[in-house]
Amino acid sequence: MSSQKHNKLWGGRFDGRTDQLMESFNASISYDKRLWKADIAGSKVYSLALSKCGLISEHEQLAIHDGLSKVGEEWSEGTFQIIESDEDIHTANERRLSEVIGANIAGKLHTGRSRNDQVAVDTRLWLRDEIDKISKHVATLINNITNRAEKDVDVLFPGYTHMQRAQPIRWSHWLMSYAVNFLRQQNKLQEIRKRVNILPLGSGALAGNPFNVDRELMAKELGFDEISWNSLDATGGRDYIAEVLFWASQVSCTLSRLAEDLILYSTKEFAFVTLSDAYSTGSSLMPQKKNPDSLELIRGKAGTIIGKCTGFMVTIKGLPSTYNKDLQEDKIALFEVCDAISAVLQISAGVIETLSIDSDQMKKALSLGMLATDVAYYLVRKGVPFREAHSLSGMVVKKAETDHCEMNEIPLTDLKTISEHFDEDVVGVWNFENSVEQYQAPGGTSKSSVLDQIAKVRQNLVTH
Template structure:
């Protein structure tokens, strides 16, 4: 018999029951459901809504159920629809009639809103740790490749010389912002909805602040309709995870290019590559390709969640049951992608010689040649034009800029002196870019130090939150 069956004269159709049930998805919130129920029952006992001894018996029963679920001694049933009714039914079976007082002064609407917030708060902490693990890998690789020269690209064309460390630090900055977005999401998620009831609170003299403090929320939600009817915190997390996956996908695309024979900038470890069933010579970057592919999955979950919520009148609607499958999938997907991707980057070999060799063509020091003339007194537009003529000549003669004689340089402009060769030396081109945010090893050292400090500070903050 359903816990809500009093008004009904027929049993629910079996197919409808299966269609209505969410236990296959929300079972994973059993610990959070019990945690919230214990806080609730202690509060209603303290407020005199139920007797203290009744509250104690219910709490003992809930703790016993938690232990038995973890030990595999209890199983969930679709007959009981969701995690909340499964646990309440188990409690009634365990301690008898007094268990029916557990649900006093609350609704499944505010119960599920509470459970998913507690659950996702924990997952955000897990995600933040994985981002910090990624940042540690980038820090190590950055320190190892502080002087590894490589071409920087725009439009997938060689553009200007940088270092591999500088390139990796670009991703470290992106992941920092991903971390901060999760922090912001956590802050807004950290409001306690329990006590909102079905939509209009309750006539019982409950103490919501007490529950808020026990469950370590920052504040109590101050509108009961909002408390049960919005899922913007789920949407915000789904959005933050989509942006994070976009960064991982871009990084994946570059890894895929870098380990191709055409680039040969890196070699992936055998443990993070796969082979071909027909071509024995192949070593495929499947990890990076899967991360790139799973990005679409996380995007799809975000669009699904937005679509679910877009037309719902206040307050709660059953449509909102569909939020959990999609946000849980996004969280699971991002966690495995971060974990595997970080290990792939950590174990890959960097072919430093090939990166530097790639700087020899493509005229990636052309901007430095133009800047040389500007520093000698020529306007930038004129210097840009002269450099273009020199590059055209070099292409025609199949030369790089360093191979052009001083006499030939002077045919384009008398401004050139012997020091032009120092100005267009690839390594000097990088070393001289000492502007804040630039690729010079001197400047990248500062960024590496900042990254190290970021990791230490955020790791300490996370430990405090984990309690």
């Protein structure tokens, strides 16, 4: 290979030309250009730190700051021109800065800085803002769930275990089971944000910064809570990205379960809910079809998100310490997962807000067989030990099945042959409203308990 002059940030040590395929294989500008705003913000603050320790003059610092603002305007307006030699966002911005203010001044910006700590601060800045956006999407979803739960608080429908009718509950109680889960996930995301919001800039390639730049100043200027404690960890650690990917995987699993429930409830066999046209599609062949594609895609995206998380964990599991080029893959997974979870959360919020329910159909789905546990509780209140009451209730169920009737149709005389504790007041058991209202303990499905859940969730929701 013939020698050539290099305009790469690392070109001085090399004489040979980089293979053309290697050029494109090595480049990340196609996706890390999303970091342009964070890269410019980090560079502006780093120039300030260089000025404070006397490595550049105030005039040079101002020129760099204004030049970077010009570069930022080009990105914002969509006029920034990426050229073939722009290996990544850092190279592109520094190249353009050199064109705007001259290479002599622009070339001082990277003093003591490595792309290792540069990309680390860029990613953390970008991710911090993305977490705030995602948290707002979670808040919107939770708000939509709680609003609907409050509106539909009097609606009863079957609760299921093992996909079998189990006990009558409030529709709003089912809704709040997801609201509580999503609130917990939002709290987790806020905790992750604290670990993301740590400044790695000033760590250099791995050994630190030799010019004693004021890292505390940079942290303050960029809004970080603290500075990283160890330069090797700061440049090579990606646990904060893994945390976000795992968080998104957890949330997507819950969203997938929500979607699965609603898909079932929207079938003709259940007919509990109807999705709005805004979140449904049709069939190219069957005109009658109204498909819950929004919910199916929510369910499908969970696999994509989990796959990205798993793939990234496999990437980092065998890496030696500090920075390795493998870590360039982190942004592919991070960007795709953040895009996916943001979309899924927003679609889920829209589905919940706009779907309609058939409260009559839900009521029809309630069957007296679901009150078998209430029979046991009735006997417990008469002083029968629960294990015995459970067995006696089972005998009542068996009697109804044998006689081909409902439990409330069994004559009192026959009930007394099962247990002498049955009396005239057993008629109060055959009431679905009474059934749900007995669950007054916090967390239960009574109206007061559900309203308390709604209040607690709203009180603890992070909306900013």
